[in-house]
Amino acid sequence: MRSSAPTLHDARWNDWKWQFRNRITRVDQLAKAIYLSEQDKQDISFCLNTFRMAVTPYYASLMDPANPHCPIRMQAVPTVAETRVLPCDLADPLNEEGDSPAPGIVHRYPDRVLFLITRQCAMYCRHCTRRRMVGEEDHVITETALQAGIRYIRQTPAVRDVLLSGGDPLTLSDGMLERIISELRRIDHVEIIRIGTRVPVVMPMRVTPDLTRMLRKYHPIWINTHFNHPRELTPASRQACEALVNAGIPLGNQSVLLRGVNDDAAVMKELLLGLVKSRVRPYYLYQCDMSQGIGHFRTRVETGVEIMRSLIGNISGYAIPRYVIDAPGGGGKIPINPEYVVSMDEDEVVMRNYRNRIYTYPQHRES
Secondary structure, three states, X not given: OOOOOOOOOOOOOOOHHHHHHOOEOOHHHHOOOOOOOHHHHHHHHHHHOOOOOOEOHHHHOOOOOOOOOOHHHHHHOOOHHHHOOOOOOEOOOOOOOOOOOEOOEEEEEOOEEEEEOEOOOOOOOOOOOOOOOOOOOOOEOOHHHHHHHHXXXXXXXXXXXXXXXXXXXHHOOHHHHHHHHHHHHOOOOOOEEEEEOOHHHHOHHHOOHHHHHHHHHHOOEEEEEOOOOHHHOOHHHHHHHHHHXXXXXXXXXXXXXXXXXXXXXXXXXXXXXXXXXXXXXXXXXXXXXOEXXXXXXXXXXXXXXXXXXXXXXXXXXXXXXXXXXXXXXXXXXXXXXXXXXXXEOOOEEEEEOOOOOEEEEEXXXXX
């Protein structure tokens, strides 16, 4: 950021609480970090009447201050396009509220639940699928809702996997987060606890030795983070990922396919290989959801299919995510991939490989 703000080598800059307290939330603050025309300022102010803005100084420092098409800026800075609601847009595109049997709980799949424990994030991403609730105000789950959610999990033996999300769970204090995790750990049928967080991307200094020491007490812990562009893989974010992996926490990444940000095969390849180099396993590539005000980010599905086609066979399999559409209305994640089976009958399977060559595999016949 331009101004007298702390720099990379200043202790305050590397203090996650300073980063959180000093998030950019107003147009005049943003204008100190990047160039804004008078029209930009008017458009952003208009957008802020509906959707809140919060950008950490760290993430703002990654923006190209002069380029409105900077992929970092596009994910963080509001535009007037967000105020345009398309006929297909939905307030709750994944029907999370319809699949919520208890406060903060989304139970869609048989053996796992989503537990929304906060509405606050370090940064409010412009493509957020939960913009109907996240960012309206900074608050964590109430004690009443927390206990109701834990009680539901305790009383539902089929639940073996709990995903903590929000908002961003890593914006909570170590003490609050440990309290929730420790209560879940006391439930015998909860085998896996996962955390969904964008903190390693937008506020990597939050990953402190105290945090990793706390988390490693409650294994198995898994974390999925959310890198969308290779420029987000900075030395600081890599260090945060390294600290989590060194604490025995497997890291996955969930990217969203975003028009103008990463809807390009070369950009996606650079991102995926950079993630693997940072010991982060690419997990999902999401088609952008149908949330209100983010239609300008959505690509055609063919774009995602062609990106996947360009990746499969050309980079290592463990660097390739699953391309999915989280089906509108609560249908869950549905894989969308290039078609490699040409035909299949009782005698043989005819397949096309990544080079468009045809191969045949004989079907096994019971003798």
